[in-house]
Amino acid sequence: MEWPAIPIEEIPPDEFTPDHCPRRECPSNARESPAVFSFRRFGSFVRKCDGRRVPRFLCHACGHTISQQTFAASYYLKRPELLESTAERLEGGQAHRQIARGLGCAASTVTRQAARLERHSIVVQAYCISHVEKIDEDVGYDHFETFGISQYFPIGIGTAIGQESRLVYSVDAAPHRRRGRMSAPQKTMRAELERVHGRAPRDSYAKALRETIDLLLGKIPEGKYLHLVTDDHPQYARAIARHPKSSRIRRDVHPNPKRGPKRTARSSEAVHRDSQM
Numbered sequence: 001m002e003w004p005a006i007p008i009e010e011i012p013p014d015e016f017t018p019d020h021c022p023r024r025e026c027p028s029n030a031r032e033s034p035a036v037f038s039f040r041r042f043g044s045f046v047r048k049c050d051g052r053r054v055p056r057f058l059c060h061a062c063g064h065t066i067s068q069q070t071f072a073a074s075y076y077l078k079r080p081e082l083l084e085s086t087a088e089r090l091e092g093g094q095a096h097r098q099i100a101r102g103l104g105c106a107a108s109t110v111t112r113q114a115a116r117l118e119r120h121s122i123v124v125q126a127y128c129i130s131h132v133e134k135i136d137e138d139v140g141y142d143h144f145e146t147f148g149i150s151q152y153f154p155i156g157i158g159t160a161i162g163q164e165s166r167l168v169y170s171v172d173a174a175p176h177r178r179r180g181r182m183s184a185p186q187k188t189m190r191a192e193l194e195r196v197h198g199r200a201p202r203d204s205y206a207k208a209l210r211e212t213i214d215l216l217l218g219k220i221p222e223g224k225y226l227h228l229v230t231d232d233h234p235q236y237a238r239a240i241a242r243h244p245k246s247s248r249i250r251r252d253v254h255p256n257p258k259r260g261p262k263r264t265a266r267s268s269e270a271v272h273r274d275s276q277m
Helices: 081-091 096-103 107-130 184-197 204-217 234-242 268-276
Strands: 039-046 053-059 065-067 139-148 150-162 168-175 226-230 249-253
Touching: 039 065, 081 096, 081 107, 096 107, 107 168, 139 168, 139 204, 150 184, 150 204, 168 204, 204 226, 204 234, 234 249
Parallel strands: 139 226, 226 249
Antiparallel strands: 039 053, 053 065, 139 150, 150 168
């Protein structure tokens, strides 16, 4: 797998040449009968934020202009120096407002930077997985529970991780309906939000697992089985049983032990479950 040696921004302008057109609608990116990509230099411009000269190019396939900066992670940023610092602080668990105070910018700027970093992370993860030729290890699968916007929008993040390589093979979202104890006003609020935004889909955990299985089975050699290690979530069993290639799937189940009171030590069953997954 080829990996960039240096950032796009650090390549000298005279040495940079594009190898494709980044525009999705360009005929050179068509799935069927793509046009040949070719270009010619089309002047340059100077970035106001750092004074760097950026060469421009004209794509012969679509007739649009592109630049060296189009291929950079800091594309269209007025303060590109914030991107790396924001990533470090997000990884450390800081809140957006806290990061904004430390970097001297608006909280909305951090939010937009975070969204950009998320999109880049998805692309990098997909790029890495596309170069995995085969999977010859057990794959642990579980959902990380969190909230989108508020507690009225719970979402499970289905994550498939190689138990030996620790490589994240897939991340699929499973939005679901808020459950548990709710007061009458909370039930009313949930009904109003569902009226405006629609009700969360059913069997979302099973749908997320099926998408993951489709991806993983494509990298399992013929004659081999996909070994999944999961907890005893009921939708997992349904997803595997209904899959057209269920005969190629082997599943090790580790039930979730009953939770004790808050601030109590984990039980031996919980420790065993976590070690196996």
